[in-house]
Amino acid sequence: xxxxxxxxxxxxxxxxxxxxxxxxxxxxxxxxxxxxxxxxxxxxxxxxxxxxxxxxxxxxxxxxxxxxxxxxxxxxxxxxxxxxxxxxxxxxxxxxxxxxxxxxxxxxxxxxxxxxxxxxxxxxxxxxxxxxxxxxxxxxxxxxxxxxxxxxxx
Numbered sequence: 001x002x003x004x005x006x007x008x009x010x011x012x013x014x015x016x017x018x019x020x021x022x023x024x025x026x027x028x029x030x031x032x033x034x035x036x037x038x039x040x041x042x043x044x045x046x047x048x049x050x051x052x053x054x055x056x057x058x059x060x061x062x063x064x065x066x067x068x069x070x071x072x073x074x075x076x077x078x079x080x081x082x083x084x085x086x087x088x089x090x091x092x093x094x095x096x097x098x099x100x101x102x103x104x105x106x107x108x109x110x111x112x113x114x115x116x117x118x119x120x121x122x123x124x125x126x127x128x129x130x131x132x133x134x135x136x137x138x139x140x141x142x143x144x145x146x147x148x149x150x151x152x153x154x
Contacts, residue, residue, distance in 0.1 A: 041068035074106035108136025
């Protein structure tokens with residue numbers, strides 16, 4: 001009797017395994033998830049604020065109305081961004097704002113668009129306009145041909 005139960009149990013498991021192996025799997029949902037992951041942020045932070053401290057003093061602050069992180073693209077999109085970098089005297093050295101900013105963490109490139117301004121309070125100059133890009137590796141700020149950028153001194 002016990003042998004019959006064991007045999008029955010093995011047969012049920014084999015039938016279930018055969019049924020599972022004969023099923024066709026639909027991968028369309030997986031492809032859709034991959035496509036959506038490029039368009040859907042991994043995290044959305046409202047009233048984002050980051051403060052970096054170096055040697056007991058504020059190094060910089062970043063604030064945004066919204067920050068959207070796209071991990072696969074190494075991209076964070078900031079809306080209504082404000083940032084400030086502090087000098088070793090704990091004074092604001094540079095500050096800026098942008099309606100929209102794309103920050104690429106792998107290259108440290110930044111794209112400012114929809115109105116931006118950057119002010120170097122220590123050096124007395126400002127840059128403002130509609131669109132500009134910062135190349136983190138080359139340390140170069142550039143704009144496209146269609147966007148007007150103003151550079152001036154206070």
